[in-house]
Structure formats: C-alpha cells, structure tokens
Amino acid sequence: MNEFYSSTDHMTRLISIKQDLSEGIGEYVAVLEKQMFLLRRALLGLDRISNHPSEDPEKFVSNPLTAYKLISQLRRAGDALEEIIRRNISQDLSAVESKSQVLPADADLDGVALAMIRLQELYQVDLKTMSGFESSLALDPDETFHIGQVAQQNRRFRSAALWLQETLRKLDEDAGSLLTKHQVQQLLDSVSVQTENKPLPLGINQSLLTRDVEALLQMFDADGVSELMEELERADLSAVINQKFSEYQTLCRAAGGTQPTPLRAKKLSCRYTTGGGNPRLIYAPAKEEEEWDQPLILRYHNLLSEREMNLIKQLSRPKLDRAKVSDPVSGEKISTMVRVSKSAWLSEGESPVVARTNQKIADITGLDLETAEDLQVANYGIGGQYEPHYDSAVNNDSYFQLRGGRIATVLIYLSDVEVGGATVFPNVGAALQPEKGSAVVWFNLLKNGSEDSRTLHAACPVFIGSKWVANKWIHIRGQEFRRRCSLSRSD
Numbered sequence: 034m035n036e037f038y039s040s041t042d043h044m045t046r047l048i049s050i051k052q053d054l055s056e057g058i059g060e061y062v063a064v065l066e067k068q069m070f071l072l073r074r075a076l077l078g079l080d081r082i083s084n085h086p087s088e089d090p091e092k093f094v095s096n097p098l099t100a101y102k103l104i105s106q107l108r109r110a111g112d113a114l115e116e117i118i119r120r121n122i123s124q125d126l127s128a129v130e131s132k133s134q135v136l137p138a139d140a141d142l143d144g145v146a147l148a149m150i151r152l153q154e155l156y157q158v159d160l161k162t163m164s165g166f167e168s169s170l171a172l173d174p175d176e177t178f179h180i181g182q183v184a185q186q187n188r189r190f191r192s193a194a195l196w197l198q199e200t201l202r203k204l205d206e207d208a209g210s211l212l213t214k215h216q217v218q219q220l221l222d223s224v225s226v227q228t229e230n231k232p233l234p235l236g237i238n239q240s241l242l243t244r245d246v247e248a249l250l251q252m253f254d255a256d257g258v259s260e261l262m263e264e265l266e267r268a269d270l271s272a273v274i275n276q277k278f279s280e281y282q283t284l285c286r287a288a289g290g291t292q293p294t295p296l297r298a299k300k301l302s303c304r305y306t307t308g309g310g311n312p313r314l315i316y317a318p319a320k321e322e323e324e325w326d327q328p329l330i331l332r333y334h335n336l337l338s339e340r341e342m343n344l345i346k347q348l349s350r351p352k353l354d355r356a357k358v359s360d361p362v363s364g365e366k367i368s369t370m371v372r373v374s375k376s377a378w379l380s381e382g383e384s385p386v387v388a389r390t391n392q393k394i395a396d397i398t399g400l401d402l403e404t405a406e407d408l409q410v411a412n413y414g415i416g417g418q419y420e421p422h423y424d425s426a427v428n429n430d431s432y433f434q435l436r437g438g439r440i441a442t443v444l445i446y447l448s449d450v451e452v453g454g455a456t457v458f459p460n461v462g463a464a465l466q467p468e469k470g471s472a473v474v475w476f477n478l479l480k481n482g483s484e485d486s487r488t489l490h491a492a493c494p495v496f497i498g499s500k501w502v503a504n505k506w507i508h509i510r511g512q513e514f515r516r517r518c519s520l521s522r523s524d
C-alpha cells in the first residue's frame with residue numbers, strides 16, 4: 034500500500050502524479066467536448082427543421098432548400114453518431130485510469146487532515162489561517178467538513194467543533210457545495226453529545242490498572258488526553274500525564290517560535306575537541322558545543338558535509354518505509370500517530386559514506402560501535418512527529434539481552450526545518466533545533482544501567498519544511514572501558 038503523507042520525500046512524487054493526471058483528464062475532456070459539440074450541433078440542426086411542417090408534407094419536402102436541409106442534417110447527425118461509436122471513448126478513459134493507479138488513498142487524506150488538526154492545536158494557529166483564508170488554495174466547505182469528521186473520529190471533539198463551525202461559515206459564502214447546513218449541524222450536535230459521553234480506546238483499562246504511564250502516553254495524542262481526564266483522575270494519574278503532555282506542548286510551541294522561549298539561559302560553552310588526542314580529530318577537531326548540562330547533551334557542528342548528507346538520503350530513498358512503534362498492549366509493531374515518519378536502515382557495508390559516518394560517530398563519542406545498531410535514517414511527513422519516548426529500550430528482547438540497552442543516542446540532523454520539528458526533552462525543558470549537518474549526543478542510561486528519566490524526548494510536529502535525521506543507537510556491551518569522561522559527567 035502506497036502511503037505518501039508520512040514522508041515529505043514521498044509527497045514530492047505527488048507533484049508529477051498530479052501533472053500526469055491533469056494531462057490525462059485534460060485529453061479526455063477534449064475528446065468528450067468534441068463529441069458534445071458534434072451532438073449538440075446535430076441536435077440543433079434537427080430541431081430547426083419543423084416536426085409538423087404544413088398540412089402537405091410532400092410539398093414541404095419537395096422544396097429543394099428544405100430537401101437539402103433535411104438530408105444534410107440527418108447525415109450530420111448520423112456522422113456524429115458514427116464518429117462517437119468509432120472513437121470508442123472507453124479506451125481514452127482507460128488511458129486516464131492507468132495514470133490514476135498510484136493516487137493517494139483515503140488513509141492519506143485522513144492522515145493529512147489529522148496533521149492539520151494537530152498543527153492547528155499545538156501551534157495554536159487561527160483556524161482561518163489554517164484553512165487558507167481567501168487564497169486560491171483556501172479549503173472549500175467539503176474539505177473543512179472532512180477535517181471536522183476526522184477530528185470527531187479521533188475523539189478530538191474540541192477541534193471537530195471548530196472545523197464544523199468553520200464549515201457552516203464557508204457554506205454561507207460558497208454555493209458550489211452539495212453539503213447542506215443540516216448535515217453539518219447534525220455532526221456538530223453529535224460532537225457536543227460525544228464530548229459528554231465518550232467511548233474509551235482499547236487497552237486503556239488495563240494500562241490504567243497497571244498504572245502504565247508509558248503505555249498511556251503512547252495511547253493518546255497530546256490533545257486527546259484532555260478527553261480522558263476523568264478516568265486519569267480516578268486512577269490518580271492525571272497530574273503526571275498532564276504534566277508530561279503540557280511540558281511537551283509548551284516546549285514545541287516555544288521552539289516553533291510562536292512564543293518567547295521559556296528555556297533558562299544556557300551556559301553556552303563551545304570548543305574544538307580532539308577527543309582526548311584521537312589521531313583522526315587532531316587535524317580536524319570536532320566543533321563541540323554543550324547544549325544542556327543535566328543531562329549532558331552535546332552538539333557537534335558540521336559533522337557531515339552536504340555531499341555526505343545527500344549520499345545518505347540517496348541510499349535511503351528507495352528503502353523508506355513507514356516507521357512503526359511497539360503497541361503498548363499487544364507488543365506488535367504498529368504504525369500510529371505517535372510516530373509519523375518513514376525510515377530506512379543503512380548498514381556499514383552498503384557504502385563508504387555509511388562507514389565514514391559511523392567512524393565519525395565513534396570518534397566524537399569515543400564509544401565502541403561493535404554492538405551498535407545500523408544507521409537509521411528518517412524522513413518526517415506532514416505534521417510529522419515522534420511523541421515523548423525513551424530510546425533506552427531496556428527490555429528482555431534477545432537482541433537487547435545480547436547488547437544491553439541503548440546507552441547513548443547520536444542524532445544527526447540531515448536538514449534544517451523551517452518551522453517546528455525541534456527535538457525536545459519535556460522532563461528538563463531542553464529544546465534542540467534541527468541544524469543541518471550537526472549531531473547531538475546524549476546518554477540514555479545512568480552508570481548503573483537504569484534508564485535516565487531526564488532523557489524522555491520527542492520530535493515536535495514539523496509545521497513547514499522537510500525534516501531528515503539519522504539515528505545511531507549505541508549499546509552497553511563493549512563500552513565497559515570506554516564511557517568518555519566528558520559525557521559521563523551526566524552520571
């Protein structure tokens with residue numbers, strides 16, 4: 034199944050698909066219009082000749098002018114029909130149809146609708162702005178109605194009401210819709226009822242019983258959680274969940290530039306480092322900057338060159354596939370709104386550029402990459418995000434048994450992002466802006482091997498722009514004598 038919206042790279046294919054389709058439909062319309070013209074002309078010609086000439090039909094047809102006209106118009110109508118039958122437009126139609134094989138599916142439209150809902154809520158954009166004002170791309174009532182429906186289906190009732198009200202407003206101005214105000218009002222009424230009487234998502238009761246905050250966090254979009262407050266309050270979990278979400282939202286909003294940043298002034302420190310005398314860094318020292326102190330998050334500027342980044346994207350493109358997360362209830366890998374992106378794995382042997390990247394990662398971290406995972410490249414989609422999570426992956430999986438948890442994360446930004454898309458740490462208030470070519474590094478595990486709760490992090494929804502990153506997850510095994518002193522200050 035082709036899904037476009039979850040990767041901006043894949044979205045670009047829609048431009049040529051659109052062009053092909055509009056050419057195809059244009060050609061088909063020209064054929065239909067020609068046929069329409071022939072038929073109309075024939076019909077008009079026939080109608081001009083009276084059906085009830087005079088009392089004397091013979092006299093009527095014996096007039097040479099009338100005779101000529103009658104025969105000529107009948108011939109013309111016959112030719113028109115013949116031409117249409119001969120042309121067999123079903124063939125023209127199948128030519129158009131073959132161009133529409135790769136059109137986006139309903140799921141794509143719903144995905145983008147949900148992205149618009151999320152972006153509007155999170156970045157608090159005025160709905161008129163979000164729906165395009167009066168521009169040539171302004172949404173029509175059917176489109177805003179669809180977004181309202183998607184909001185309702187996803188239990189985001191407050192947004193549903195907003196989009197439906199906008200639809201009513203648009204219907205006042207737009208006569209070109211088959212939608213009736215009554216239909217819109219009906220859904221609007223049911224949204225108000227549902228707000229009071231909402232069905233709960235599957236698996237929630239179990240997570241409430243086991244007080245599994247992580248599972249609960251995964252179950253909701255940031256806004257959806259407000260619908261659940263009653264249940265959370267009963268389980269005495271509302272404070273913790275609320276805080277996690279609101280910190281995340283506040284940080285994303287601030288990092289998106291729509292509000293003054295609440296970040297405490299960073300003790301900026303920047304230096305050139307040779308990684309304690311690493312020969313590869315002596316002549317080309319890394320530009321290291323301290324982004325955050327507790328936990329320690331370091332950024333390395335200009336780690337990769339433009340050329341290296343292009344090569345990495347090139348290698349990933351054919352492999353990009355929807356990123357999945359583990360279902361908190363079943364443990365199965367599923368694709369959800371928690372993570373809207375496509376990703377690909379690149380192994381060291383695949384290309385020298387991957388090996389070179391891994392070497393650079395080893396150099397800056399001073400860690401052994403023997404047990405590290407392959408490089409994971411991700412391209413985010415429309416409203417693309419990854420909600421708060423830990424990378425540590427401390428679990429009983431045989432893969433992790435062997436390697437131990439993910440001791441460190443190296444996150445390389447392969448693009449800048451125009452608006453949105455920051456990497457935020459809600460438990461400590463850190464927000465990292467994507468900066469093309471730079472890498473950020475932090476330890477997920479404390480020295481005793483347990484998860485460092487300060488490293489909860491998220492990728493904020495991309496508002497405008499295409500976001501590419503590469504992740505390298507480094508595991509415990511092999512680092513026994515390696516953990517770098519500067520990084521280990523985070524304990």
Ligand SMILES: O=C(O)CCC(=O)C(=O)O
Binds near residue numbers: 444455456491502
């Ligand atoms: O893209 C980002 O900013 C963070 C990505 C991330 O946290 C992950 O893929 O685990």
Ligand SMILES: [Fe+2]
Binds near residue numbers: 422423424490
């Ligand atoms: Fe992560």
